[in-house]
Amino acid sequence: MHDVAASADVSQAVVSIVLSGSYAGRASETTAQRVRDAASELGYRPNLQAKSLKTGRTEIIGLVGDEVATSPFSGMMIKGAQDRAWQEHHTLMTVDTGGDDALERAAVETMLSHQVHGILYTAMFHREVKIPRAALDTRVVCLNARDVEGRAPSVVPDEVTGGYEATRALLDAGHTRIAMINIHSTIPAAVGRLEGYRRALSEAGLARDPALVRPGDGTHRSGVDAVEDLLALPSPPTAIFCGTDRTALGAYQALSAKGLEIPGDISIVGFDDQDVLRDFFQPPLTTVQLPFAEMGDRAAALVLDASAPAEVHLIHCPVIHRESVGPPKGR
Amino acid sequence: MHDVAASADVSQAVVSIVLSGSYAGRASETTAQRVRDAASELGYRPNLQAKSLKTGRTEIIGLVGDEVATSPFSGMMIKGAQDRAWQEHHTLMTVDTGGDDALERAAVETMLSHQVHGILYTAMFHREVKIPRAALDTRVVCLNARDVEGRAPSVVPDEVTGGYEATRALLDAGHTRIAMINIHSTIPAAVGRLEGYRRALSEAGLARDPALVRPGDGTHRSGVDAVEDLLALPSPPTAIFCGTDRTALGAYQALSAKGLEIPGDISIVGFDDQDVLRDFFQPPLTTVQLPFAEMGDRAAALVLDASAPAEVHLIHCPVIHRESVGPPKGR
Incomplete structure (x- = not known):
């Protein structure tokens, strides 16, 4: 610490507060950066581990979530946050409020009274x-x-980028009649994925065909229904981007019931990469991954970095290429 | 409180410590029971809610689990515990250790240093x-x-009772050639469910046929494999008790691939009643429910009851009758 202080031309106290992440209002961003650069150059890292090993205790990061317990999505988000917290010598403690406001208030007050390091305010589906x-x-x-x-x-x-890349995967395979089965239309997932779909089609110079965008609610059922509607169109699509994996599974079943093959007759891309469903896709589904572990990791890192501004961090949703996309029939 | 103290012939202080659950070493069990009886008779209940509403804070019950985040089973268990805790004016805070011993130690120490009311030491699959x-x-x-x-x-x-009742459901429908596809053989779920299966057959006066008990590992794959083995027997079963729902789904697919109908040709009972799989069974699966919400509720109630002895509480696993069980073919 002495060497870092000398190299950054600050006191050891400043090094300590900067590296503990609690320097807001006590050191400028320029100074903080100088300290971090010096620490990184000299390979110095405050011995938090020794401290937590000695006391056996760690600081708490609280996670307040609305439906942690009953959501199939929460798992990797919590694990990502937990792993990052633990790596930084903190313990993540989760409260599932089940959407109960009084419980949420009590959880927050309880966390504050126990002087948590910070709170990850978490939604089980992406929302405002x-x-x-x-x-x-x-x-x-x-x-x-x-x-x-x-x-x-x-x-x-x-x-948006997720919806864009899902659609691009179908365009790249040669499709030009690409349908989308959307989710409830007002949530960010629905708005964003649809925007990405439209952007990709427009970039490819394809005209919008409103008949190809079907409403849905993210369920299996809406995949079945939408596929029936789409196949009844005068010019049916050769590929479908499904707003969720559940919907994609419904689409698989409806297509199979009509004797149509994936991707021979029609290509499918999903969204979510929900692991509990993965086994049930035959052929395996090409889909877009919600990067929950990375989101949890990033959020925990941000809660530990007191200097991080109040920005929106968009985490990339990669396309996972499996076997449900092929060239359009007859090509 | 005055009336309860008078009726139980103790001081108000004793009423308070008994009803707060913290009387161990400070009042005898007989006294405690007398106080509880008096309180219950007089309809008295310490005003914990007023206290927590006033401070906005609640006491913490810690839940330390090994794979909370990534298990599809954890949800209702945590929700059951959370709901009970909240009803009793406590907040449940969960730490997912991911099976990491050092993290588990740190989580326990951290919870102790924050004076949690108690700890629910939780496994994601039933084990010792x-x-x-x-x-x-x-x-x-x-x-x-x-x-x-x-x-x-x-x-x-x-x-055990779960396995017994699953098998009884098949016996009651008239089956006498009943197979079981088991899970990893040493875990309590496998040992118990198999014991229940054997007990039901033996009570029904049926001889054990070891060829009808197939090994498995709880996966979809082992359902597919075991069904192929069972159908190849000289005298195949007319009904199969699958150790897990995943395995039952594999059995459904293997039977469907052979053109066999459920329950027309063969009856199936599962175990777990895993909600994420429910939609994928056609016809809907008769299965045994793991009563996670009730288990969580009971455990939270026990952690709040300092006088509860160190007993094993077995929670009943009810059969959920749906449409995969019918009479044996030809009857």
């Missing part, structure tokens, strides 16, 4: 949220949620 | 556990886990 007032007494990061008031950093999936 | 030493400094209840040392109450599914 208003952070509870009390939570702002500590550091808050919104996870899978966008802070409508812009008071805290938010970490969300990049739905 | 050894409670970490440090945790015993507070009240511990094992959830979905059996404390091998018998130091704490344990709440586990009643696997």
